[in-house]
Amino acid sequence: MKSDTKSIEDIKAIRKIMEESSRFLSLSGLSGVFIGITAIAGALVAYFFILDGSIHYNEYFRNLPAEESFSLRWQLISDAAIVLLLSVLLALFFSIKKAKRDGKNFWTPISRRLLINLLIPLFTGGVFVFILMLQNNIQLIVPCFLIFYGLALVNAGKFTFGEIFYLGILEIITGLVSAFVPGWGLIFWIFGFGILHIIYGLAMFRKYGA
């Protein structure tokens, strides 16, 4: 019957529009892999060049004169800021590319919503980490980065692939565990921001492409 196929098509179109208008599906999985590599590179720079080959940076800091500790803290925060900036640029670059390839718009009401929901916890975490840094409270910095980033992902998960939600949960767990094991921040940074991103990126690339 003619009206029958029309109804089926209508329902298909409705489902598609509901999905596309409520979730940002141009988020690139491949960018996750590159973000992970950037995070690991940042950790290696910190390890070899800033901390002079010391994993336990808490003790390293404690044994330094105040002036030197201050300058090191700024080097570490610049290192982290560069990693963050590169990560954001990579995510934007690959996602814009993916949107273009699929003939979709990148800047839509839903990508704006995604961004706002991501940025509120992330910005809060950034300010909080900055305060910790000023107070020389070094050992909670990596746990805080991981926890607030995880919360940001959980919050943004509603507006993109559901997998982001689970990545967020894993980041939160990693952050909480790392708070229990002070001094191993670099290792947890490499695991949370490096390895988890790479695994996530590869999984998304296999499942959705690009």
Add this chain to the structure above:
Amino acid sequence: MKDLISNINKVFESRVRLGIMSVLMVNETYDFNGLKETLNVTDGNLASHLKALEEKGIIKVNKQFIGRKPNTSYSATEAGIAEFRQHLKALENLIKEQ
């Protein structure tokens, strides 16, 4: 059979209107340009369908200023959501019946 057809709502017969309602069912609000891009329709076409849905009380219009720019966004009314749900159910039943 008569029952099935009676729930098919004439207001939602057009594809554009189906599209508008699909977006507004899953998003609290959506602005004009967002709708236009999602549904891939022209300004005039979209505006006339929005107007029709508004007049029937299916959607409501929220006008506000973002900075100095006027911004028009739309949301579905409670009655509109209920009517659209009924329409969807009728569509599904129609398919099942065949």
